[in-house]
Amino acid sequence: MSDSASIMPEHPPVTDWINDFDHTDPVWTEDPFPIWEELRAASPIVHTERFLGCYMPTTYQAVKEIAYDTEHFSSRRVIVRDVRPEITARAPPITSDPPEHKPAKQILLPPFTPDAMKKLEPRVRAICNELIDEFIADGKCDAAARYTKHIPVRAIAHMLGIPEKDGDLFIKWIHGILELGIKDDNALMEAVKEMTGYFAGHIEQRRKNPADDLISTLMKARDKDGNPLTDEHVLGSLRLLLIAGIDTTWSAIGSSLWHLAKTPADRERLVNEPELMPLAVEELLRAYSPVTMAREVMKETTVSGCPVKPGNMVLLSFPAANRDPAMFPDADKVVIDRKENRHAAFGLGIHRCVGSNLARMEMTVAIEEWLKRIPDFRLDPAGKVTWSEGTVRGPRQLPLLFGKAS
């Protein structure tokens, strides 16, 4: 693809959200919640001609129907973009459909159980404190740049057995794939190529010197026929772990700190009642779910009574489902000790996020360690909070001041 063709045209601003929605519009990026309310009031599933045709379920029920329906909806493409090039770089199991999905996922499940995460927890606590040490004396920081961003990067690097200092490379690739890549195919391909080369080198090293890490686990794994995984499969799973494990959790931690910075009552409650943390983490996950997935319609069907046609993508918005008042009383409020919370932040059905136990542990530890060291903090009025564009939502600049407001 030539340079001139690789940059997608800028999208015109949205004037009709119900019939022409666009999740890359700056208005959506800044504050999607009222838009989702408007869409939900219109229909359980809405459609746009943008992105070569795309549906979006707006209710919990419609999201659930699609998530459970692997016959009519495929996971082979999981990002809604302006183009649909040939599928080359797979990332099993997230891009797998049945029957390939289950054996690919089962390889990844044991390293991510809650017990496995308990073993990783002390390292994550240490990472959080090392980061806080670097800026606490300043009395302020951009928490996205200095804190939230680095926690999942270093944690997954630790699990994969690669240098934590390579984290900046991962952040660059993820930005290329998930943000620039939505509209710039060259940025996407370049990032995928660099990442693939990096991991191919590590696979080669492990062949000579096997280690006790996740790369070696994948290389030692066997498929359903008892054969070793192909290098392509191992590379695909590594791509998935890197892409899926980083800006998602970085976003969830960032949104949580953003909420606590602007909601002193919730912050004080968590400081004074740390036993509330497990419920609070679930509620912050519900209210600020970072991840929207995608499906491709393969066969004509209906969703909540609405017809959907093949050839269109689906923006599978778990965040919008989690704000559905038919499912959650006071859905638009953060109820920090919400007791019943069947939220879908990690998806529903067979594609439940393989890293959900890791994400929960990282969020819990990141908030706990922050509150221990910086119990009083607030948004810095001199700075601006900015949000990521695309299908992972979280603060990309989060300027905070420490100490009580005077």
Added chain:
Amino acid sequence: MAGKLNIRVDQDKCQGHARCKSLAPELFELDEFGNAHEVGDGSVPAGLEDKAWLAQSNCPEIAIEVTEE
């Protein structure tokens, strides 16, 4: 008076969210893949009824059945 409770995890529905184990570790266990099943025969010891209901009402896959004898 309420009777004795029993819990059962539907293995076809469970996707390993692990919410039940987190909320009621006395009542649920996870296998090597992180999928949940009930401890023992699933009978809920006296005093843990609230935890059984809490786990049930937080399972995203509606995989936990609580029955009353």
